[in-house]
Amino acid sequence: MYFSMLTNLTIKQAHKGLKNKEFSAEELVNSHIKVIQEKDKDINAFVLTTFDLAREQAKKVDSKIKKGEKINLLEGIPVSIKDCFCTKGIESTASSNILKGYVPPFDATSVRKIKEQGAIILGKVNTDEFTMGASTETSAFGVTKNSHDLKRVSGGSSGGSAASVASQMAMYSLATDTGGSIRQPAAFCGVTGLKVTYGRVSRYGVMSMASSLDTIGPIGKSVEDVAIILEAIAGHDKNDSTTPKIKVDNYLKNLKEDIKGLKIGVPKEYFDSDLSPEIRKITEKAIQKLKDLGCKIKEVSLPHTKYAIAVYYIIVPSEISSNMARYDGIKYGYSEREEAKDLMEIYTKSRAKGFGDEVKRRIMLGTYALSAGYYDAYYKKAMQVRTLIKQDFDKVFESVDALIAPVTPGPAFKIGENINDPLQMYLEDIFTAPVNLAGVPALSVPYGKIDNLPVGVQIIGKHFDEKTILKIGSNLEK
Numbered sequence: 001m002y003f004s005m006l007t008n009l010t011i012k013q014a015h016k017g018l019k020n021k022e023f024s025a026e027e028l029v030n031s032h033i034k035v036i037q038e039k040d041k042d043i044n045a046f047v048l049t050t051f052d053l054a055r056e057q058a059k060k061v062d063s064k065i066k067k068g069e070k071i072n073l074l075e076g077i078p079v080s081i082k083d084c085f086c087t088k089g090i091e092s093t094a095s096s097n098i099l100k101g102y103v104p105p106f107d108a109t110s111v112r113k114i115k116e117q118g119a120i121i122l123g124k125v126n127t128d129e130f131t132m133g134a135s136t137e138t139s140a141f142g143v144t145k146n147s148h149d150l151k152r153v154s155g156g157s158s159g160g161s162a163a164s165v166a167s168q169m170a171m172y173s174l175a176t177d178t179g180g181s182i183r184q185p186a187a188f189c190g191v192t193g194l195k196v197t198y199g200r201v202s203r204y205g206v207m208s209m210a211s212s213l214d215t216i217g218p219i220g221k222s223v224e225d226v227a228i229i230l231e232a233i234a235g236h237d238k239n240d241s242t243t244p245k246i247k248v249d250n251y252l253k254n255l256k257e258d259i260k261g262l263k264i265g266v267p268k269e270y271f272d273s274d275l276s277p278e279i280r281k282i283t284e285k286a287i288q289k290l291k292d293l294g295c296k297i298k299e300v301s302l303p304h305t306k307y308a309i310a311v312y313y314i315i316v317p318s319e320i321s322s323n324m325a326r327y328d329g330i331k332y333g334y335s336e337r338e339e340a341k342d343l344m345e346i347y348t349k350s351r352a353k354g355f356g357d358e359v360k361r362r363i364m365l366g367t368y369a370l371s372a373g374y375y376d377a378y379y380k381k382a383m384q385v386r387t388l389i390k391q392d393f394d395k396v397f398e399s400v401d402a403l404i405a406p407v408t409p410g411p412a413f414k415i416g417e418n419i420n421d422p423l424q425m426y427l428e429d430i431f432t433a434p435v436n437l438a439g440v441p442a443l444s445v446p447y448g449k450i451d452n453l454p455v456g457v458q459i460i461g462k463h464f465d466e467k468t469i470l471k472i473g474s475n476l477e478k
């Protein structure tokens with residue numbers, strides 16, 4: 001096996017190669033480091049690298065293999081971690097100046113789980129500040145570019161995760177999705193991303209954005225890889241009371257099952273006039289393919305879809321305004337302590353300097369929506385409509401096994417195109433945010449291209465039925 005080809009492999013292929021001693025974990029890690037050193041000057045996916053640590057860990061895996069010990073599927077496999085995950089002993093900032101210098105004394109549960117499996121962390125990757133955005137342009141570290149066209153964004157907020165996998169700088173990435181942050185960048189970069197059911201993966205140790213919608217999930221090169229990672233990170237965690245004790249499926253094994261006879265719904269609201277004709281064509285091709293594979297296609301309706309963006313952008317800022325209160329210049333990271341004359345000034349100066357524009361915008365919107373006199377008109381109303389949106393999904397899932405839809409209204413947009421128009425940026429989430437409001441899982445699989453730019457299709461499933469959407473996605477990608 002040629003050295004330079006190692007970064008091409010999927011997790012399973014790399015695992016096999018390691019086991020059969022075709023190459024060492026050190027070689028595998030070094031080949032990824034080499035690609036990062038070559039490509040990341042242009043892409044800007046990594047905000048911090050941990051190469052020495054990675055090489056050290058690789059040596060440990062190699063000595064295990066040499067001794068003939070059994071290794072896990074993720075053992076020795078290099079991974080990138082979105083910067084909003086707490087990583088023990090490694091600076092974690094959510095790409096915000098306010099967390100500059102914050103080194104967590106503990107790992108997020110999902111990070112701990114993959115580390116226990118022997119994962120090798122290459123570093124932290126870029127995100128919109130506190131994951132608020134759809135392009136990584138709100139990051140304190142600058143934008144992550146799209147390898148398919150360096151003038152375009154890699155999407156967001158998990159742009160660093162998606163770009164690192166797409167450019168073969170990491171074999172997979174851990175990321176988060178609150179309104180589309182895994183699925184949209186995965187689609188823009190031509191990789192696979194899974195937004196899990198709310199509660200399927202522990203959120204412990206991941207910086208909260210909107211706690212009732214935040215989810216943790218994988219971005220990988222294939223549906224099979226995503227299934228492997230999900231199996232490693234899913235399940236109940238005593239540190240996150242929103243993770244129920246529901247059995248974790250054998251996702252990898254389930255991928256092989258037939259999808260013939262499955263009923264797939266096509267939500268008509270997602271194919272309204274706003275959809276670009278190219279995306280429509282590609283999605284329709286995917287629908288045809290599912291038909292050819294023996295699925296039964298049925299048009300369905302999610303009538304409250306039109307309210308989803310409005311509802312999302314009231315609930316999310318409301319939760320943000322509460323979650324961001326902890327960044328006060330005292331507890332973590334950046335502080336204007338030296339400059340301030342009293343406690344109040346530590347708060348105001350640290351927050352004024354530490355937060356970027358988008359975070360401030362959302363704190364103000366959320367504080368307004370929650371304030372006495374407006375609470376009923378905005379927050380409460382939005383929560384009521386959220387219930388209607390969830391009920392739409394419950395109802396269609398009585399008659400279909402999964403839904404198929406576009407991921408994004410178009411392919412990756414140009415850097416700078418939307419950043420000064422928040423409303424336009426928010427509309428990026430039109431096909432992804434309803435899924436978070438309902439709490440159901442959804443997979444973004446690369447499907448087709450528009451002028452050399454990748455796009456994805458979205459497979460949406462029932463609560464805790466990741467196995468069905470992974471199975472469908474795996475058939476689509478073949």
Ligand code: GLN
Pocket residue numbers: 131132133134156157176177178179180181182209316428429
């Ligand atoms: N683009 C959406 C937002 O800005 C989604 C972000 C996310 O999923 N973290 O809220």
